[in-house]
Amino acid sequence: MRSTAENAQLALLLEVSSTPKPGNVDREREYPDLRFEHFVTGAVGAREGLDLAADGRPVGAAFETAIEGMSLQSGGNTQFGAILLLMPLVGAAAADDLTPEGVTALVEDTTVADAAGFYRAFDHVDVAVDDPPADMDDLDVRRGSDAVSTLEDRGLTLADVMERSADVDSLAAEWTSGFPRTFEAADRIASGDGPVTDRAATVYIEMLAAAVDTFVVTQHDRETAEAVRDRAQGVLDGEESVETFAADLVARQINPGTTADLVAGGLFVALERGLEV
């Protein structure tokens, strides 16, 4: 039987192996400077941090270790969001309570030290984020470890940090609401049939059609993200081929990365629940 850390690493690898996943790197599509091999290498490097999380170590420190390891490749940010989503899920699985309640309990138990680990992770890799509101300058995640003293002064836990982004970032929203979309993705993947990577690709399109991808909002704007959502629905309705959609998003460098992250989380939950590969 695979261990929890192995399932988390496998989820990262199966996610990037799933194709077609319009706009994101997959087995058949990559960007000149952000390639499939960078994601594979990122998944190898993340393992040490995933092991720590599976050993019940504090989520912030485990996350920083995972991101430091993930960054040992030349493609830049490959799986920052997916690993952020996985961390409390891995912790909950390690505590034998991989449920919305179990993972919420783990999130609510996070500390200021966990928030510091999260910020320190930004020292290791460039992550595309929006400017913070004017009154949040001191807590811009791009400050990385330089923001730690502010976190400590204000006594902010990692749950507090996520709460502040939950309305603009779907991953933070998962963290603060029991991971509803992640568990739904897991159910959809588990109830599908055929190769796991085909099921994951299907669920990706379904999730992309169901809500705007907040990374596309950050990377481009809300209008672009809404257009992507609507075109994904068009693919499901047979109005556009998924290949055409994928080619266009790659050409315009529109990367619905948050939706891919949710699929990675769903793959992990499904694997923990016995999904066979």
Added chain:
Amino acid sequence: MRSTAENAQLALLLEVSSTPKPGNVDREREYPDLRFEHFVTGAVGAREGLDLAADGRPVGAAFETAIEGMSLQSGGNTQFGAILLLMPLVGAAAADDLTPEGVTALVEDTTVADAAGFYRAFDHVDVAVDDPPADMDDLDVRRGSDAVSTLEDRGLTLADVMERSADVDSLAAEWTSGFPRTFEAADRIASGDGPVTDRAATVYIEMLAAAVDTFVVTQHDRETAEAVRDRAQGVLDGEESVETFAADLVARQINPGTTADLVAGGLFVALERGLEV
């Protein structure tokens, strides 16, 4: 910096990610029952055994653990040969002597217990092998752990076992001759440019053109293996497209798996020597 075990796992993943690799599963080609996702899962499962080898544990036990983990997927044998090739290389790297001499010293130090571990690995997965000579029936690897008492009675080490197959199996030949083709593959990969998976695919074709693939001999016959070797040379000479060659081998289920294993070994050596991804 990546650890030795991480580099070994990464080598398995980069090998299967390299495309086109005519006849073998790669990012763009798979068989209905042996898919890309099975190789990815095999690489995740092999990690525990790779960790043991990197910790300097006996190569036979580490190999059995790696194969047991590799087998936790439904595709069957994915990386048996590649892991067999990697084991002494990982051990030599762990001893800080990843050279033909260092790996030969490790092979020469193998014991009867290592041979037993090698045989026990066959309990976990079906591997395509030839019938042994009539006087070797008791040592048919397909007997798995049932052959262990014979190994012990005859005092055969794993080096002895490899010696007996070196004339018909290129992996055994590597084991008993200082891994010349593996180190050559490493040099070629390291001296190439562009994406690592493109370099590995190129080296695969070059190696396929240089010698018959002994797995194709086992799986089909020598005539088929020689024809594959000559067509690979034809691809290098521009007489046939690599895509046509690949499509034909997949259609005829001709899998030059030993050549792919040598590429995996070469990737590992190159990564240990500082190849950047």
